[in-house]
Amino acid sequence: MFFHFILIFLLISNSIQNIFKYNLFHHSHPSEPKKPSNPIVIIPGDAGSRLRANLTGKPSTVHIFCDKTTKDYFDLWLNLELFSPLIIDCWADNMRLEFNVTTGMAQELEVVLPPSRLRTMQRSFTSSALLFPSPKLWGPNETFVITPRKNYSLSNIEDFFTDIEFPQGLEQWKSESPSLIIDPPGVKVYCIYGSEVKTPEQYIWYHNWLFPDYQPYLR
Numbered sequence: 004m005f006f007h008f009i010l011i012f013l014l015i016s017n018s019i020q021n022i023f024k025y026n027l028f029h030h031s032h033p034s035e036p037k038k039p040s041n042p043i044v045i046i047p048g049d050a051g052s053r054l055r056a057n058l059t060g061k062p063s064t065v066h067i068f069c070d071k072t073t074k075d076y077f078d079l080w081l082n083l084e085l086f087s088p089l090i091i092d093c094w095a096d097n098m099r100l101e102f103n104v105t106t107g108m109a110q111e112l113e114v115v116l117p118p119s120r121l122r123t124m125q126r127s128f129t130s131s132a133l134l135f136p137s138p139k140l141w142g143p144n145e146t147f148v149i150t151p152r153k154n155y156s157l158s159n160i161e162d163f164f165t166d167i168e169f170p171q172g173l174e175q176w177k178s179e180s181p182s183l184i185i186d187p188p189g190v191k192v193y194c195i196y197g198s199e200v201k202t203p204e205q206y207i208w209y210h211n212w213l214f215p216d217y218q219p220y221l222r
Contacts, residue, residue, distance in 0.1 A: 058070055058072050058097070066093060069092070119217070126172065129175050131175075132172070132179040136157060137183045138180060140183075148206050149206070150207075150211065152211055161173060208220075
């Protein structure tokens, strides 16, 4: 048992030393000139996210030093320190999904945060403006949002952004909408898509008190 403890301690110590060396030799300063290097491949969403989580009581852990509960929220982003042997297992166990044989779906940890609490973060993603109806594909009177009080289309899209208290979204939409190119590219294109995957065309709030803070019904 003592030998195992010494071995684990040496492995963790060696990993921390490697992390320190990596930060020491690979950290660049603003004053340093940029040098040509290898291409950069960006994989969105890999290695966690900027959201924070709080463990309220896991039934089991993969190692004795992995937390079952936490006093405060912690960052889900995978830091270099978490690549240490054994410690990486704690992060992987917190992020894993479980297959539910009853529903036939993979089930993640229970989410108790209302969608409206994520609104500030989601609205900061300017790429979301590309998901709004484009004048190149939608008619001016095609309704995309339905509420008991008012319906919204491209003809009154300004009212939509005003009513959801997001005027900046209108400017994002104006900026991104003209950049949509639907002309044939002139080269062979391979499209990979799913079958029987419904694309929402309308968002419906059946009650005024639901709009816009609660999830709509999709049609």
